[in-house]
Amino acid sequence: MPTTPSSQNRSETQDAPEHTDATDERTPLLGRKAAKIDRLAELMGRREESDHGAGVWRTALARMRRSPMAITGAVLVAIFLIVALFSPLIAPYSPTAQTWGAEVFPNRNVFVGPRAENWLGLDNLGRDQFSRMVIGARQTLLVGVVATLVGFGVGALLGGTAGAAAVLGGYWGRQVDNVVMRVIDMMLALPTLLLAVTIAALVGPSLTTVMLAVGVAQVPIFARLLRGAMLSQGSRDYVLAARALGVRKHKIALAHILPNSLGPVIVQSTLTLATAIIDAAALSYLGLGNPDPAFPEWGTMLADAQRFLSSAPQLAVYPALAIIVTALGFTLLGEAMREALDPKLRK
Amino acid sequence: MLRFIVRRLLQLIPTLGGLSILLFVWLQRLPGGPEYALLPDDATAEQRAQLRRSFGLEEPLTVQYLAFLRRIVQGDLGTSLMTSRPVTEEFMTRFPATFELAVTAMLIAVAVGVPLGYLAARKRGSALDFAAVGGSLLGICTPVFFLAFILKVVFAERLGLFPSAFRLSPGMSRTDLSGFVVLDGIRTGEFDVVWDALLHLALPGVALASIPLAVIVRMTRASVLEVLGEDYVRTANAKGLRPGTVRTRHVMRNALLPVVTAVGLLTGSLFAGAVLTESVFAFPGIGSFIYAATQTRDYPVLTGFILLIATLYVFINLLVDISYSLLDPRVRAQ
């Protein structure tokens, strides 16, 4: 702390006003100097932890920890993941065995509701509904994850190429970007679910079809998102600085622009998991889902249960609720992430 | 303005051309090809080859594509395998029903979503805001067909408030001018028909509106929140303008711009939703026909309808762009 000559001016000779926690006024000059620095530190010391230097992700995480939306989403997603991953251990019975087939008569409106041995009752073929729900979680997770990976992978490849070409490729790069984006625009014009329906209808119903169809439908969204983020990053000064320093173009794209552009894409992946689960259910409803009864899937279960909606609504309500709650979990998490990462909303 | 429209129309040509190539490659070249889709599984190799020839699949790709394009331009999208009628004709007869349904859904979504989103933004953090945001997230996460089923079971079958299927009650006679039931009814003065048609539109309309409604609520809310923080709103208040003037001329005029674009983009998901909704309510539109086509693998119908819907989508978004440029002078300048 610098002391200029003028700091020993007249006011020090005046009586300092008394203060409750004032330091002893008779301390020697050197002690007083130390005392005033201590006092200053004491008065200022209450906010040593500021946001300076913390990474975007870390501040985002800190913000999410305070958001009830993020916590709810994370809890729902965690429960879903645990159930899906450990489903064979959790499910008490085989999901396919028609053990209690003699107790259920759909055509006479005889259904069995929740009871001690079957927590969620029996389905229309006398199978344990709870076991089917638990095993179904795994199928749903599989569909969601694979479809999202397809959308993410292809979309990021297209969008990343277009973005990198547009930012760094000069004239020809912009042409590449133009062509790729025109294709993406066309894909965007094709109604996604209809496309999925068509693909599934033409290739034939199977789990792979559903995953591919739902994933392909997400490609243009990912591509546009990544390209947009890369373009906005590309116009930042740090890219200019890197270019001025002679960093190689592919290195700039991969090491600087891409990592900084991934935020919105990762958020979108979380949201896409929700969309994929809902879209897969829709395809199943249209009879294009997995026809194999050995692998119960919530969408198929819901579609099957629609027939008994008036006599045994619980059969539809369980898978429907499961789909809604799971999708809600991913959506809440994604939205909270988006808000936490959005610089506009920071403050 | 005219130049803007002409330029946008010219921009459509490559998009539509590319769309046709995309569809051609995508659908014509799918694994198995049409001969597997159209013929029973036990068809002989002879029959398959015959079909491939009749589809022109043995010729070079470019020739095939040009033939495909020529047929499209002539409005020939093939014949439905289910009904043996031209695909274009099937589309045109079913289009009015779906159009009325989609417009109903969009009207519901905008009429409810915009005010709700505005109120949620104005009362940010309130119970209303919480309910609006939570409700819209729930709306996005609820499968449309499940919602449609619930609405049908509760309001049509249990409570009997609304009809559960079709566009009109059986036995309702009407003068058919254009296929648009509501519009025809208004023109001919058959208001009992109009009322009946509206009753039939209510439940599928609400089910179909769920996703656009949810999107519009959230979009309006976010947009209004952003605009409320803008300097020009502060300027408007500093001028002492009445709250109504500030709200309409300065806040909503700007906040609705992104919502207009969203409405255009949402029409795509509306058609997909129509497949699900219409099949639940046996609503005789494009959607239920596509559903039927998926069940029978009606290859020409699926291809043709997708192309027509995509074209429709492109034109709807052109209209949206034009109206956007009317609303935002900055776009026109570019």
Added chain:
Amino acid sequence: MSSSTPLLAVDELSVVFGGRGSDEVRAVDGVSFTLEEGRVTGLVGESGCGKSVTSLALMGLLPERGVKVGGSAVMRLPEGPVDLLKLSQRKMRDLRGSRLAMIFQDPLSSLNPVVPIGRQVTEILKRHRGMRGSAAEKEAAELLNRVGIPDPNRRLREYPHQLSGGMRQRALIAMAVACRPRVMIADEPTTALDVTIQAQILELLKDLVTEEGTALLMITHDLGVVAGLCDDINVLYAGRAVEKAPRAPLFADPTHPYTVGLLGSIPRLDAPRGEPLTPIRGSINDNIAWAKGCAFAPRCDHYTLECLQGPPALAAVGTAAGVEGRERSDTAGAGGAEHVHRCVNPIGHADVLDRPSLEGPALVGEDEEAQG
């Protein structure tokens, strides 16, 4: 109505943000000043010192939730004096734009991008002067002409993005003067503009003040603007006035270390070549609560233990301020043309000439070299 009562007397204005959950922030912490007809009063300080919040509080433009406004701001109106801070929203809306107007910092973002300029000018004429149709349009063109926008009839139909920066600020000024307000607040009106345009805008503001006898509250961080335009100056730091004086004494004889520091931070043409600037250390975030001591102490080269033992009070120059509450002398709040400061340890005139340097002997050495 005696002319001795000021047009607007702001007394102990305070604005506190926060409440639920987060800590309270005292953005403005007891600021007092007066505005007189035909005079320009300056509020000077770094960004974050509370000067913009002061203006928004006077205009009644702060959000209603989470903000507590205290003190008073009494404005002399033909129908009698009113306290702006206590008026209902409805009454305040009638005054805003007609009796008190505001010019904002960034002219582009302050204009509605999708509404033509003309509409944005006429709407204020319609609201406060009841003008309609072509009469309003004619008056709007007249206003644009008055603030120096050429070809006003064409400009009325254009949108903000079609105008240049200076033109936009002129349009905003036209809206502000549309109803001949008694009080005008300009919040950094030239910061977003080019230097040449800045001078034109300042000239325009000066003309409007002299011609109309408007009282202008000029909010700025730019001491050049202050020197050229303001009659009375209030230097703000962390929500409180630390020094207030008429222009001449403030520039000639600043006493608060912060004011001295501000003046030392601008390059001077008449200073010898090579002489370093004397910036103020740190940023406005390095402060302590006024209740505990002088908020400027952490950045001050002259602070002593006395500075940290309670809030210093405003005192007339020549006497060092004691701690508030004890020596709350008659100088505090009186405002006027006196020179007052809030410092227990002010800098005398001789010290200013010394130009206290930032740090260490090296700089002092350089200093001497340069002077030698």
